[in-house]
Structures are given as structure tokens and as C-alpha cells.
Amino acid sequence: MANILLIDEDCAYRRTLAGGLTQYGHVVSDVSLHAAGRVLADLTCHTHQRPDVVLIDPFLPTMDGLLLLRLVCVGSRRPVMLHTAEDIEEKVVQALRGGADGFVPKPGQPAVLDAKIGALLRRVPAAPPPAPCVVGALRVDVAERRVSLDGVPVAVTRTEFDLLACLAEHPGRVVSRAVLRTRLGRGGTTSTNGIDVLVHRLRTKLGEPSARVRYLHTVRGKGVSLHAADRDGERHRT
Structure with missing residues (x-):
């Protein structure tokens, strides 16, 4: 079981994927891409419960997705999985080189994401508990x-x-x-x-x-x- 932070602008897809991952025992918090700034502010607080892994689709025509991805990687201090339908190989490569720990294309099956997340977390220490x-x-x-x-x-x-x-x-x-x-x-x-x-x-x-x-x-x-x-x-x- 993992605490997953899902950041995606597609509300319907977020809810569907969150429901599927919940069936595998995960706890999922989902937010829109435009709420990522507030999420990053929360993660800087020492009392905030950090996720075990962040699942994000950072790409929008009106937003610098690579910059946002780097900010999430630095701010969360947790593994970040790129999950996008973006099929431009250069952007995926830049995202992985910019800090993402893995890539799963959309649409993703919950079983595949569950396995990918499990494999990733076996190599990463658990998130430290927040201070009281x-x-x-x-x-x-x-x-x-x-x-x-x-x-x-x-x-x-x-x-x-x-x-x-x-x-x-x-x-x-x-x-x-x-x-x-x-x-x-x-x-x-x-x-x-x-x-x-x-x-x-x-x-x-x-x-x-x-x-x-x-x-x-x-x-x-x-x-x-x-x-x-x-x-x-x-x-x-x-």
C-alpha cells in the first residue's frame, strides 16, 4: 500500500484512476495541475504528511510542464512518476532527465501502475513521518x-x-x-x-x-x- 499524490488536469481521469488504485490498497489524493502550487506550499511544511510517490501529467499548452515537473521533484522530495499521453519523445526524455523517476503512458491500467509503483518504492526508503x-x-x-x-x-x-x-x-x-x-x-x-x-x-x-x-x-x-x-x-x- 502506498500514499499516492495524483496531479492531473483531467478531473474525470483522476477520479477513475484514483478509484482503480484504491482497489489495490493505495490511498490516493488527487488534485488538478493548477493546484500544484498550493500542493508544493503544503509540502514545504514539516507537519505535512508526504506522499510515498507522486504521479503527474505536467503537460498543458498554457503551462511550462518541464519546469513544473522539476519543482514537484524538488519540492516533494519523493519519487515522481511521469504519467502522460504526450507522445513527443524529446519531452519524455527531458522529463526523465529533469528528475522524473519513471514513465507510464496514458491511459494507464491500475494493475500496471500498481506494479510500477511497487517496483519503484522497493528501491526508495519510506517517507519520513511528519513532525508533531x-x-x-x-x-x-x-x-x-x-x-x-x-x-x-x-x-x-x-x-x-x-x-x-x-x-x-x-x-x-x-x-x-x-x-x-x-x-x-x-x-x-x-x-x-x-x-x-x-x-x-x-x-x-x-x-x-x-x-x-x-x-x-x-x-x-x-x-x-x-x-x-x-x-x-x-x-x-x-
Whole structure:
């Protein structure tokens, strides 16, 4: 089983291939090519769960695919498999010389990709676990999927944890509700109201009254931020 990041502009193909790879036991996160910039920003954060392998079709008429591929190779620090219908031999050669670790032409059968990915990962060490995020007395351990407050475990649901993990990637930064909906709802199916409900439930579990929030701060018209405030509600400076 591998955690696979699939980057492809064809939404229908992404979903079909992700479904096929899931049947082989893989966990697949799929994003559009135009979201690659955000993905690269996430991968620079030490608390972000890195994929075991990246599967990418970088070629679009309006985009420098080779440059994007190089950025993904450097930013992900994980094996990158080129997966494209591009039949120009020169581009494939340049991609392999530019950092790609392998090439599988489109359309690809999940069984073939599963075998290729398995062969690639047998030669590459597993991705290191992300470091826990500690904000004040709150600890979010992405690798173990555990939350604790003052050393006491906090029971959270899968979606509640995913929200905390997303905020913990950039403590102190406001994460927009649009980004949260995309990350939690696999394409934006989680509503804005659903995000607010999750935040309310987490505040309750962290013992935060709405009038004196310590960790989960909502910014009207912008989004949600994870940072520590003192007992009087002021932002904690470290």
C-alpha cells in the first residue's frame, strides 16, 4: 500500500484512476495541475504528511510542464512518476532527465501502475513521518493521528482531525474556508456551514467557550487560524 499524490488536469481521469488504485490498497489524493502550487506550499511544511510517490501529467499548452515537473521533484522530495499521453519523445526524455523517476503512458491500467509503483518504492526508503505540531498546550500528531491538550488525549472524529491537521500545517496563518472545503470535502463538497460546525465541535472538545477562544480562531470573511492565545484571549507570542 502506498500514499499516492495524483496531479492531473483531467478531473474525470483522476477520479477513475484514483478509484482503480484504491482497489489495490493505495490511498490516493488527487488534485488538478493548477493546484500544484498550493500542493508544493503544503509540502514545504514539516507537519505535512508526504506522499510515498507522486504521479503527474505536467503537460498543458498554457503551462511550462518541464519546469513544473522539476519543482514537484524538488519540492516533494519523493519519487515522481511521469504519467502522460504526450507522445513527443524529446519531452519524455527531458522529463526523465529533469528528475522524473519513471514513465507510464496514458491511459494507464491500475494493475500496471500498481506494479510500477511497487517496483519503484522497493528501491526508495519510506517517507519520513511528519513532525508533531505543538501550539501552546495543544499537540497535533499527524503521523499518529492523535490530539492531546495538556498531555491529555482528546477524542476527535476523522474529519475533526483532518481539519486540525490542515490548520496545523501553517500555525498562525489564516486558512480560507474554500481551502478547508477542498481539503476536507475532496473537491469542495463540505459546506461553509459544515466547517463552522466542525470548528464548534472542536472548541467544545478543547474546552473553549466561544467568548474566550484559545486555539481555533475564526476571522470573518477570511477563514480559520490555529494559534495560541493566553487566558485573557490575547495572542501568545513565543
